[in-house]
Amino acid sequence: MGEHIEPGAGKRRLGVMGGTFDPIHHGHLVAASEVAARFDLDEVVFVPTGQPWQKSHQVVSPAEDRYLMTVIATASNPQFSVSRIDIDRPGRTYTIDTLRDLHTRHPDAELFFITGADALAQILTWRDAEELFSLAHFIGVTRPGHHLADPGLPAGGVSLVEVPALAISSTDCRARVAHGDPVWYLVPDGVVRYINKRQLYRGAGAPRG
Ligand SMILES: Nc1ncnc2c1ncn2[C@@H]1O[C@H](COP(=O)(O)OP(=O)(O)OP(=O)(O)O)[C@@H](O)[C@H]1O
């Protein structure tokens, strides 16, 4: 678990943190920071989803709001960046497309897809699951309440990493805002202000848990 992978000669090591980020919170940021340190990543690209098909049963905030919150949350870290590739691609978001596009844009990079233990457990239900592992190394991070089980993933294609547990979820952040409870220190300050400015997660039509 959490093994260190030796850097490939001369290859840029690019972390990819995909998520709906509705809103982005400190659990996402700690996971990305911890994996970057453990795996000697040169950069972590946050990739907000366009249309997350496995969340089609719930209302999701507009992609531009989720993108801007991700930019605000990551702006102060020179190692973090944000990509629009998933929100600019029409149709449902599939990680296979994300990784193919990133390979085209960064042909010399080695890709490390960072995901929560809950998402990793579902990965065999993702589109073209068997091909995913040829495009990136997958890193599953712990999440409070989610156990690191091995759901039959290919040996060598996946690493499991324990990060400091932060019991934060976007679902809980949205519910707190809807109830008038604070989200200070659960999400970055700029994201609190953006949520207030755009009046996100309030009223009828707001994304629910
Ligand atoms: N507190 C956390 N610690 C570690 N990983 C997390 C945490 N919260 C989310 N993740 C992971 O980050 C990725 C993107 O998550 P996502 O944007 O769906 O946030 P979420 O909090 O799971 O949202 P929601 O509650 O709406 O389902 C997923 O792989 C998820 O497992």
Ligand SMILES: O=C(O)c1ccc[n+]([C@@H]2O[C@H](COP(=O)([O-])O)[C@@H](O)[C@H]2O)c1
């Ligand atoms: O490719 C798929 O079929 C697929 C199915 C579910 C989730 N994903 C990706 O997993 C990441 C986390 O998704 P989510 O829904 O938990 O925010 C995000 O990058 C999604 O695009 C990908």
